Every structure is written in structure tokens, then in C-alpha cells.
Amino acid sequence: MAIKQISVFVENKPGRLAEITELLAKNNIDIRALSIADTTDFGILRLIVNDPESTVQILKNDGMTVSATEVLGVAIPDVPGGFAKAIRTITDKGISLEYAYAFITPKSGSAYVIIRVENNELATEALNDAGIKIIEQGDIF
Amino acid sequence: MFFQKEIETMNRKDMAALQLERLKWTVDYCYKNVPFYTKRLDEAGVTADKIKSLEDIKYIPVTTKADLRDNYPFGLFAKPMKDIVRIHASSGTTGKPTVVGYTKNDLNMWSDCVARIVMAAGATADDIVQISFGYGMFTGALGLHYGLEKIGASVVPNSSGNTEKALMFMRDFGTTALVATPSYALYMSEIAKELDYPMSDYKIRLGLFGSEGCTPEMRTQIEKAWGLFATDNYGMSELVGPGVSGECEERCGLHFNEDYFYPEIVDSETLEPLAEGEAGELVVTTLCKEGIPLLRYRTRDITRITYEPCKCGRTSARMDKVIGRSDDMLKIRGVNVFPSQIESTLIGSEKIGANYQLVVRREGFADTLEVKVELVDGSILESYQDVERLQNSLKHKLQTVLGIQCKLSLVEPKSLQRFSGKAQRVLDLRNENK
Numbered sequence A: 001m002a003i004k005q006i007s008v009f010v011e012n013k014p015g016r017l018a019e020i021t022e023l024l025a026k027n028n029i030d031i032r033a034l035s036i037a038d039t040t041d042f043g044i045l046r047l048i049v050n051d052p053e054s055t056v057q058i059l060k061n062d063g064m065t066v067s068a069t070e071v072l073g074v075a076i077p078d079v080p081g082g083f084a085k086a087i088r089t090i091t092d093k094g095i096s097l098e099y100a101y102a103f104i105t106p107k108s109g110s111a112y113v114i115i116r117v118e119n120n121e122l123a124t125e126a127l128n129d130a131g132i133k134i135i136e137q138g139d140i141f
Numbered sequence B: 001m002f003f004q005k006e007i008e009t010m011n012r013k014d015m016a017a018l019q020l021e022r023l024k025w026t027v028d029y030c031y032k033n034v035p036f037y038t039k040r041l042d043e044a045g046v047t048a049d050k051i052k053s054l055e056d057i058k059y060i061p062v063t064t065k066a067d068l069r070d071n072y073p074f075g076l077f078a079k080p081m082k083d084i085v086r087i088h089a090s091s092g093t094t095g096k097p098t099v100v101g102y103t104k105n106d107l108n109m110w111s112d113c114v115a116r117i118v119m120a121a122g123a124t125a126d127d128i129v130q131i132s133f134g135y136g137m138f139t140g141a142l143g144l145h146y147g148l149e150k151i152g153a154s155v156v157p158n159s160s161g162n163t164e165k166a167l168m169f170m171r172d173f174g175t176t177a178l179v180a181t182p183s184y185a186l187y188m189s190e191i192a193k194e195l196d197y198p199m200s201d202y203k204i205r206l207g208l209f210g211s212e213g214c215t216p217e218m219r220t221q222i223e224k225a226w227g228l229f230a231t232d233n234y235g236m237s238e239l240v241g242p243g244v245s246g247e248c249e250e251r252c253g254l255h256f257n258e259d260y261f262y263p264e265i266v267d268s269e270t271l272e273p274l275a276e277g278e279a280g281e282l283v284v285t286t287l288c289k290e291g292i293p294l295l296r297y298r299t300r301d302i303t304r305i306t307y308e309p310c311k312c313g314r315t316s317a318r319m320d321k322v323i324g325r326s327d328d329m330l331k332i333r334g335v336n337v338f339p340s341q342i343e344s345t346l347i348g349s350e351k352i353g354a355n356y357q358l359v360v361r362r363e364g365f366a367d368t369l370e371v372k373v374e375l376v377d378g379s380i381l382e383s384y385q386d387v388e389r390l391q392n393s394l395k396h397k398l399q400t401v402l403g404i405q406c407k408l409s410l411v412e413p414k415s416l417q418r419f420s421g422k423a424q425r426v427l428d429l430r431n432e433n434k
């Protein structure tokens, strides 16, 4: 159902992000979506990858602080108001949205958005009822 | 319970008179028997009859660990070898060890000192006491050994190592007291829990801990694990070994054996005496020692001393648990900061790792302190707010304990610099060229 997202604690040091992504590339990990939220001191890097289990292992072996969680992937029709509709559907049900980030796909016609909500089951139900397509790991790669 | 009540409860005036008399004797004795001191005292122009009051001690030059090392092995001995009956040495982490010698009188004085502190801590002739310090050149084990025998306790000289066998003896003998380092006592409890015997098979009621520092959290952990009452004692081989001071059952500071060791608290930079209650470096003068008398020995330990009488009835000076080492002390905006204070504040948070680093910088005319800790718990990464909350709560805790503003940075695990496996705790960049 849901998509595995990897979160990595990253210090704000020059080149640190490059080092991490290079490490994953060297291990043939394909990064499909990426978001980084940061302050002046540290950031949390969030990744959607083709092989989440190996990614967690690779990063942990390198001494990094890592966690994996399930997030929802939503296919948004590529028309004005598409994203707004999806978000409205969820918030109307009283489910709080923690963060969201979009990414480009090779497939045309829709944009994919990763959303992190407090309750995946309820959000999935609401989106299904509204006719909004939920994507799975397999749809992205 | 008292071992030598008259001395232990002596009024302050009589104690001061006794100390002055013994101080004069020691200065004279050093001058006549130790060439190193003859030279030092001549240079300073100090002789025994110039010392009119205890305050005059400040005119005597200090002695340091380096002086002991420079005179390795027997250069500071005041007695010929025919009068020396025991030799101990402290482990030298850098350079030569420091070697100390005891006369018969010294050994007797030493065991009296230990007898007083173990009785103050609650040990009695009925106790069966296991000594889990390593024997050998180290003063800890033999010091406690003879002091405990002196009060009539049954001593089990188990030494350290072979923990399972030690635990067997403890169960089978019904051992009631334990002499160990706090960390070994904790380790023993962990092994004991893994064995097939319930903890109720152990009758340990009293812990006589020393030779390394112990945070309040660690003490509570040891007490819970063993169901014992933990007490702390203090000493160092240069002065005599354990027995310089120790906690009574009130546990409100360590009672000094002041008739044998004269304590001073001084500013570790200027060596100026500090007022009662102020934290500074402990400097100790031996008052009766014959083998290796020391004048104003700099212990490098930072503590406070109070002369308020204790609820237990003792009138002796009481020192706090050692706050830190003067070598490690940092002065930031006029406030003394010890890495050990930071360590005990951070201990207990599972979200962060064991390593930390203090970075001191000078920005304009103000010093700034940054404390770096490793974030190891991935589970809080889900919420950005959780990470910030952790950062803020650690920062507030540190600021409360240290009494100065600091910046707290969370860093990636293993990112703190290490020298020979140990984290570099302090990075003082104040004197770096910009």
C-alpha cells in the first residue's frame, strides 16, 4: 500500500549531502524523490528509493542516524487545483498533514506527491473515496 | 559510630592548635631530611619558627606530581630504607609512576585513618567485607584491607577479576560489605543478574566505594541493583592512599582526617587561598608522615570545603565529591566549567550517544560555549519538532547546571574527533589566530 520513506539526520557541513547521495549511488541505490528540511545546524533528509531495506543498512553501516516510515504517495492529475483537492480531502477528515513534497516522474499526465499524515489508513480511505489515486512502490520504479 | 571519637569530634580550636604544632614539625622534618625541600624552603625563606599561624602555610611553596616524578624513585623519601617497611606506586599514565614509602608509624596512622572512615560509613566488626580492588602496587586494596581489619571486620581479599567466583564467595560467605570502584560494583551486579541465583542470595548492605568518581545517577543505580547503602571515600597514593577523607552515614560531604592531612582550597591559577565554600583546587599537607612527607601537595582535584559541624557529631572539615580536575577546568566568562558536569547532565538520555565535545570560541570580547552531542535515536527524525524539542531540553538542562549560556548542537554519530579511541572532549579555540 504505502511507500517506505527513509529519514536521515544530516549535519549542515559543506559537501555532506553530496557524500550521502554518492554513497547510495555507489551501492546502486536509485533515488526517486528527495526532500531536505534544515535549520542552520542540521537537516533531515527524506528519501524515496528503489530498495529501502538496503538503503537503511548502508546508511547505518556508515554510522548515520536513520529511520524508515511509511508515507503515502498520491498521483495528482496535472490540472490546476489537483494538489489542493487532494489536501482538502485529507484535512476535511480532520487528519493532520505533517509535510509533503512533490517529484517528477517519467510518466506523463500526473504529478506524484509524497505526503506524511498522522494516520495512513484514514487518509488512504478518504483519498480512495474521492477518486484520487494512491501510488505504490512499484509505480515509481 | 566512631573509631577515635576524641579526635573525630575535637573542637575546632584544639584541632587548629594540633595542626599548627604538627605543621611546624613537618616543615622542620622536611627541611632536615629531604634535600629537595631544604632547597625549596631556603629559596622561599621559610623555616618552621617563622610559621606562627596556620594561615602562614601560604608562604610554603607547593609540591606537584612532577616533583615526585623528577625525584623517581626514592628522591623525596625522608627516611633511610631500613625504616621503610612498604613501597607503593601509582600507575603512571604518562611518564614514570610516582613511588611512595611508608614507615611502621605511617602504616599505623594510615590504618587508623581508614578505620575512622569505614566506621563513619557504617562498617562494624560484624561485617564480612570483600575487597574487589586489585591488590599489588596500587594503594586502594591494602589501605582498606588493614583499616577494616583494625575495626575487627572480616576481610575477604578477593582482589579484582574472576567476577563469578567473587559472586560465589559473596553468596556463600554471606558477605555484607563491598569495597570496589563504582563501575566494578555495577558490572558485578550485571553479572550477578545473569547467573541463576536470585539477588536475595546476596547480603551486601554497604558499599565502600572509591578510587574513581561516581555520579549521583550511577550511585542510585548501584544501590538499587544491590540493595545497599553506598558511601564514597577519597585519597591518593601520594598522600597515603584511601583514608584521606570519607563520607559518614549522613552523606553530606567527605570528612577529612584533619589531624593527619591539612587541607586548603586555592585558586588553581593564582594559588591564592579561597574562602570557605568556594570551589577550587584541593592542596594537602601531610602532618605526621615520616616516609614521604609532602608540603602543600597539589591534588589537581577541584572541590569545596565546609567547616560546619556535621549531624553525625564529627567536627572535621568536609569536602564535596570531587567536581573535576583542575587540568580539565575551563574558565568561560568567569565561570568554571568542568567536562564532568556536562557528562553527568547528559547521561541518561537514550536519544544521544556517549560522546560529546565542548567548543569554546571568542567572539569579539565574549567567550561562547558550544556543546556538541551525537544524535543516535532515529525514531525522532519523523518529526522535525521532536528533534528541536530534544535540542532545547538538553540546552536548558546544561545551562541550568553550568550557569552560563551555551549553544547545543546535535551532530551525526561518530563525527566527533577522536584521539587514540577517545573523544576529544574540549576544543578551546579562544587563542587561535583568526
Ligand SMILES: [Zn+2]
Binding pocket: B248, B249, B250, B251, B255, B310, B311, B312, B313, B314
Ligand atoms: Zn558526618
